[in-house]
Amino acid sequence: MSTNSARALPLASEPAPASSPAPAADDFLPYGRQSLNEADIAAVLEVLRGDLLTQGPAVPRFEAALADYVGAKHAVAVNSGTAALHLACLAAGLGPGFSAVTQPITFAASANCIDYAGARADLADVDADTLSLSPDALSAYLDATPDCRAVIPVAYAGLSALDADFRAAAQGRTIIEDGCHALGGTRPDGSKVGSGGAAAMTCFSFHPVKPITAGEGGAVTTDDDEFARRLRLLRNHGMERDPEHFIGAERGPWIYEQHALGFNYRMTDIAAALGASQLTRLDDFTERRRDIASWYDRMLAGLDGVSPVQADPAMRARSAHHLYAVRVDFAGARRSRADVMAAMRAEGVGTQVHYIPLYRHPWRRPAFPRAEARFPNAEDYYAQALTLPCFPGMSEDDAARAVGALARALGRPIPGQSPG
Numbered sequence: 465m466s467t468n469s470a471r472a473l474p475l476a477s478e479p480a481p482a483s484s485p486a487p488a489a490d491d492f493l494p495y496g497r498q499s500l501n502e503a504d505i506a507a508v509l510e511v512l513r514g515d516l517l518t519q520g521p522a523v524p525r526f527e528a529a530l531a532d533y534v535g536a537k538h539a540v541a542v543n544s545g546t547a548a549l550h551l552a553c554l555a556a557g558l559g560p561g562f563s564a565v566t567q568p569i570t571f572a573a574s575a576n577c578i579d580y581a582g583a584r585a586d587l588a589d590v591d592a593d594t595l596s597l598s599p600d601a602l603s604a605y606l607d608a609t610p611d612c613r614a615v616i617p618v619a620y621a622g623l624s625a626l627d628a629d630f631r632a633a634a635q636g637r638t639i640i641e642d643g644c645h646a647l648g649g650t651r652p653d654g655s656k657v658g659s660g661g662a663a664a665m666t667c668f669s670f671h672p673v674k675p676i677t678a679g680e681g682g683a684v685t686t687d688d689d690e691f692a693r694r695l696r697l698l699r700n701h702g703m704e705r706d707p708e709h710f711i712g713a714e715r716g717p718w719i720y721e722q723h724a725l726g727f728n729y730r731m732t733d734i735a736a737a738l739g740a741s742q743l744t745r746l747d748d749f750t751e752r753r754r755d756i757a758s759w760y761d762r763m764l765a766g767l768d769g770v771s772p773v774q775a776d777p778a779m780r781a782r783s784a785h786h787l788y789a790v791r792v793d794f795a796g797a798r799r800s801r802a803d804v805m806a807a808m809r810a811e812g813v814g815t816q817v818h819y820i821p822l823y824r825h826p827w828r829r830p831a832f833p834r835a836e837a838r839f840p841n842a843e844d845y846y847a848q849a850l851t852l853p854c855f856p857g858m859s860e861d862d863a864a865r866a867v868g869a870l871a872r873a874l875g876r877p878i879p880g881q882s883p884g
C-alpha cells in the first residue's frame with residue numbers, strides 16, 4: 465500500500481503565494497511532495513525500536529548504498545544539502561582570500577556555502593538551454609578572476625550539464641556539483657550524477673520534495689580519499705578518532721583529537737534508514753517523473769505561449785525531472801505571473817518560481833551592481849519561469865488538471881479540447 469502522509473509541502477524557504485485561500489488539502493496538487501510507503505515507515509520504526517538513534521549502523525549502510533548507486537568511491541552523509549555544500553567548500557580549501565562561483569538561478573544555499581567558508585561568493589550567468597552555469601560565462605569569469613578556487617554548477621531541475629566543454633571552461637578549478645535536484649539523473653558522459661568522474665564532489669539534498677527524502681538530510685559523493693576524510697572530520701566537530709592520524713602521543717580507548725573547527729552535521733540513523741529505503745525506490749521514482757514530463761510535454765504542445773525548459777530529447781532522457789519548469793509568455797497573454805499563480809491556486813494547483821535570481825535578493829544585491837545587464841539569460845528566464853506540479857504520486861489526470869488550470873489562467877483554449 466502506498467502512503468502519502470504529508471500533504472502540500474512548501475520549501476521551507478519558499479512561502480506559498482498568499483493571494484487566495486488554499487483549497488481543501490485533499491484536493492490540493494502541490495508542486496512537489498514525497499512518496500512514502502509501508503517499507504519506508506517500517507525501516508524508520510526498526511531504528512526507533514533499536515538502541516541507536518544516531519551514530520549507529522544505519523548511516524554507513526546508507527552511505528555504502530548511495531556510493532554504490534551513483535558509482536563513487538565515497539558517500540559522506542550529513543544532515544542537509546546545505547551542510548553538504550558547506551563541507552564540500554571547506555574540503556576544497558575555500559576560505560578568506562579566495563572566491564568561488566555559482567549561478568544566479570538557484571536556491572540560496574548554492575552561494576551561501578561559499579560565504580560560510582569565508583570566501584567571496586561570485587555569480588556567472590546560466591546557459592539559456594540547460595539553465596546550468598554557462599561554460600562561456602564561466603570562462604570569461606575565470607579569465608578575470610585568478611583567486612577563484614572552485615566552481616559550483618547546479619544540475620537545475622535534475623539536469624546535469626557537466627560535459628567536456630564545461631570541464632574545459634572550469635580551467636582546473638575544483639568542480640563541486642550542486643546535485644540537490646539530480647539524484648537519479650545521468651551526466652552527459654552517461655555516468656550517474658554523483659559519480660566521481662566529472663566533478664570532484666557532488667552534493668545531494670534529501671528534503672521531502674527532492675528525488676528521495678530522509679526528512680532532512682544531505683550527502684557528498686567523491687572519489688577522492690582526502691576530500692572524504694576531511695568531510696567526515698568536519699561533519700563531527702573536527703574530531704579525529706583514528707590513532708593512525710593522531711598528532712599527539714597520548715593513546716587510550718577514550719582518546720580523540722580535535723584537528724579542525726568542525727560542526728555537528730551528523731545524519732541520524734532514523735534519517736539514514738528512511739534514505740536507504742527510499743534509495744531502493746529511486747529508479748521507480750525517476751521513471752515516474754519521466755512519464756509525468758512526457759505527459760506535460762504532449763499536453764503543453766497545444767498551449768500557446770508556454771514552452772517546457774530543457775526540452776531537447778537528449779536532455780529529457782538524462783534528467784532526474786525534479787522540477788517540471790516552463791517558460792510562460794505572460795506579457796503575450798496579458799496576464800501577470802502573480803495573477804496566473806493565484807488563479808491556479810484557486811483551482812487547487814500549486815505552482816512555484818525556481819528561482820528568484822540570487823543577485824535580486826536584498827542581502828546579495830550590493831555585491832552585484834548592474835546585475836540585470838550582467839546576467840541576461842537569468843533575467844530572461846526569471847521573467848517567464850513557472851514550475852508545475854511534478855512528483856511520483858501524480859497521475860496523468862493530475863497533469864491534465866494542472867494544464868487545464870494554466871490554460872484557463874492564461875485565457876487560452878485548453879489543449880486537446882475544442883474551443884466551442
Ligand SMILES: Cc1ncc(COP(=O)(O)O)c(C=O)c1O
Nearest residue numbers: 544545546571573644669670671
Ligand atoms: C539547488 C539546491 N541546492 C541546495 C539546497 C539545499 O538543500 P537542503 O534544503 O537539504 O539544505 C536546495 C534545497 O532546496 C536546492 O534546491
